[in-house]
Amino acid sequence: MIEIRRLNLTLGSFRIENLDLILQEGVFNVLLGPTGSGKTLILESIIGLRSFQSGKILIGGKEIQNLSPERRGISYVPQDLALFPHLTVRENILYGLRAQKKSFGVNENHLDRLIDVLKIKHLLDRYSPGLSGGEKQRVALGRALAPSPRLLLLDEPLAALDPALKGEIQQLLISLHDSLKFTALHVTHDLEEAYLLGDRITVLIEGRTEQSGKRQDVFLRPQTVKVAQFLGLRNLFPERVLQVEEGGKSITVSFWGREITLPSDHAAGRLSPGEDVVLYLRPEEGMILREGKPIKESLRQNIFAGEVSRILDRGTHRWVSFQPRGLDVLLEINLPNYVFRNLAIQEGKEIRVAMRRESFWVIPV
Amino acid sequence: MNFKKTATAAALGLFLFYAVLILSLLTFFEGKGFWEVLRAPDTLFSIRLSLLAATLAMLLAVAIGLPAAYALSRASFPGKKLVDTFLELPMIMSPIALGAALLIFFNTPFGAIIQEKGILFVFEFPGIVLAQFATIAGLATRLMKTALDEISPRYEAVARSLGSSAWGAFWKITFPLAFRGLISAMILCWAKAVGEFGATVTLAGTMAFKTETMPIAIFMALASADIRKTIILILILAGIGLTALYAVRFAAKTPQIL
Numbered sequence: 254m255i256e257i258r259r260l261n262l263t264l265g266s267f268r269i270e271n272l273d274l275i276l277q278e279g280v281f282n283v284l285l286g287p288t289g290s291g292k293t294l295i296l297e298s299i300i301g302l303r304s305f306q307s308g309k310i311l312i313g314g315k316e317i318q319n320l321s322p323e324r325r326g327i328s329y330v331p332q333d334l335a336l337f338p339h340l341t342v343r344e345n346i347l348y349g350l351r352a353q354k355k356s357f358g359v360n361e362n363h364l365d366r367l368i369d370v371l372k373i374k375h376l377l378d379r380y381s382p383g384l385s386g387g388e389k390q391r392v393a394l395g396r397a398l399a400p401s402p403r404l405l406l407l408d409e410p411l412a413a414l415d416p417a418l419k420g421e422i423q424q425l426l427i428s429l430h431d432s433l434k435f436t437a438l439h440v441t442h443d444l445e446e447a448y449l450l451g452d453r454i455t456v457l458i459e460g461r462t463e464q465s466g467k468r469q470d471v472f473l474r475p476q477t478v479k480v481a482q483f484l485g486l487r488n489l490f491p492e493r494v495l496q497v498e499e500g501g502k503s504i505t506v507s508f509w510g511r512e513i514t515l516p517s518d519h520a521a522g523r524l525s526p527g528e529d530v531v532l533y534l535r536p537e538e539g540m541i542l543r544e545g546k547p548i549k550e551s552l553r554q555n556i557f558a559g560e561v562s563r564i565l566d567r568g569t570h571r572w573v574s575f576q577p578r579g580l581d582v583l584l585e586i587n588l589p590n591y592v593f594r595n596l597a598i599q600e601g602k603e604i605r606v607a608m609r610r611e612s613f614w615v616i617p618v
Numbered sequence: 619m620n621f622k623k624t625a626t627a628a629a630l631g632l633f634l635f636y637a638v639l640i641l642s643l644l645t646f647f648e649g650k651g652f653w654e655v656l657r658a659p660d661t662l663f664s665i666r667l668s669l670l671a672a673t674l675a676m677l678l679a680v681a682i683g684l685p686a687a688y689a690l691s692r693a694s695f696p697g698k699k700l701v702d703t704f705l706e707l708p709m710i711m712s713p714i715a716l717g718a719a720l721l722i723f724f725n726t727p728f729g730a731i732i733q734e735k736g737i738l739f740v741f742e743f744p745g746i747v748l749a750q751f752a753t754i755a756g757l758a759t760r761l762m763k764t765a766l767d768e769i770s771p772r773y774e775a776v777a778r779s780l781g782s783s784a785w786g787a788f789w790k791i792t793f794p795l796a797f798r799g800l801i802s803a804m805i806l807c808w809a810k811a812v813g814e815f816g817a818t819v820t821l822a823g824t825m826a827f828k829t830e831t832m833p834i835a836i837f838m839a840l841a842s843a844d845i846r847k848t849i850i851l852i853l854i855l856a857g858i859g860l861t862a863l864y865a866v867r868f869a870a871k872t873p874q875i876l
Binding site: 322 | 783
């Protein structure tokens with residue numbers, strides 16, 4: 254396990270305070286956050302390129318924060334890759350083994366496997382300035398993984414790639430990780446990339462860890478409003494806790510002037526009556542009802558009538574904005590194209606929308 | 619005349635200005651006397667002295683200037699801007715003033731101790747090297763800093779993460795990548811040291827067969843109205859300087875990779 258404990262770092266007016274970060278071994282960890290949230294500072298602190306005021310970095314229980322970068326066993330792939338242009342691909346790949354005086358014989362199988370997975374055998378005698386963008390990415394990954402690091406740090410290496418190449422390298426990272434099971438910390442501000450690559454995701458906002466957990470937990474069950482806003486989540490409605498059942502099994506929350514009772518595990522943390530919360534409904538969970546069709550009993554309590562205020566064509570799906578009658582709120586509903594066609598709705602049309610209790614998530618303010 | 623043509627005309631005008639200066643020397647040039655002056659013991663001594671002193675001054679400037687340039691390029695430290703500003707002092711200060719400052723320094727108690735118990739600088743060969751060093755060290759540091767600035771620090775960061783020490787990362791990665799720029803800086807500073815006059819004449823004097831570098835020999839020949847010798851020495855000095863400057867351009871153009 255790799256642990257960052259109570260890291261404190263100040264750079265000008267920017268501060269990282271008491272940051273804790275735990276990276277499971279063999280797991281592809283993602284540090285996700287907006288630009289300027291301190292991701293790169295944390296990375297540089299872990300590598301040993303930046304000193305920090307206080308805190309500990311532990312690998313396998315041993316403190317490494319006082320070791321020089323070359324003694325930490327942490328490889329680093331920066332955004333611009335920084336392939337050594339005066340060395341061949343082979344020399345780039347072997348650089349770490351030579352610098353660490355590791356025997357090639359011992360690492361031969363690992364190297365062969367790496368070169369094989371990365372498909373760079375035919376590039377070994379070439380220099381990096383002559384390589385394509387994708388080839389450079391492969392070589393940079395090979396160079397970083399060749400000395401079998403205890404941790405691989407990736408500082409937004411895919412940020413400047415075009416979508417096709419980005420997709421290719423993302424797939425490569427997944428298969429490389431499946432094959433070699435290394436421990437990685439990948440820094441990105443790209444939500445899709447984080448979801449695709451991250452077994453575990455830590456959300457960093459303004460130098461603070463806002464949430465850390467499995468990818469589904471972070472994206473489907475945001476623990477704070479800041480995380481929800483950063484993730485670009487729609488359908489965040491300011492409401493209030495009305496009642497908490499004795500024993501804490503369920504909570505009742507106001508919703509658009511009505512009440513809705515939810516299982517308490519649909520809330521981020523323990524809540525108290527009168528507490529302000531944000532109610533989140535995933536856009537794919539809003540159900541537009543067809544007239545004349547029977548309605549399940551469980552849905553009857555949460556049906557709202559209103560009109561379609563706007564329809565946005567997003568290519569593979571449509572965003573339907575629904576305005577409930579008499580309320581100044583909008584509910585975004587995400588519909589796959591085939592569902593949208595079957596419903597035959599248009600802007601201004603009167604519709605009814607139902608929501609299942611299980612689709613709500615309550616976030617404390 | 620459009621903008622590009624005007625700019626090109628200015629460049630050609632400058633070239634003609636210097637070319638006419640050199641060509642004007644040929645008005646008084648007598649070919650048969652060239653070898654005679656060149657082979658004269660005092661001329662050969664001046665050439666040898668200039669080349670040796672300039673080479674030592676340049677090596678000294680690189681030995682101190684390269685780490686200084688690295689620090690200015692990569693590190694943050696208190697007083698960095700002040701140090702950076704002082705590097706330009708020799709560029710804005712008259713060489714004679716620089717030489718006079720050195721001469722005065724060796725007349726202070728601390729300077730006198732260096733002279734008595736260390737190395738004799740005033741009116742001696744080490745004085746030539748020191749005067750040239752003082753003139754070029756700031757320039758060498760500035761030029762080498764520019765060469766290092768062009769190399770991303772991330773190369774070193776990656777090299778260190780892969781297991782290289784700070785020294786190892788510098789010598790294996792940064793130094794080879796900045797090599798062309800560093801060589802250009804060395805050649806340029808060496809050429810400037812070869813042509814240095816003001817500081818040298820002030821600190822080391824004008825003693826024949828002792829401190830008579832080529833620029834001093836030119837000054838001495840002109841002072842004694844020996845025009846033929848003056849012209850030939852100027853041509854030799856210009857030849858050495860132009861060869862060095864051409865080498866700088868050659869170093870800059872030579873592909874470093876592949």
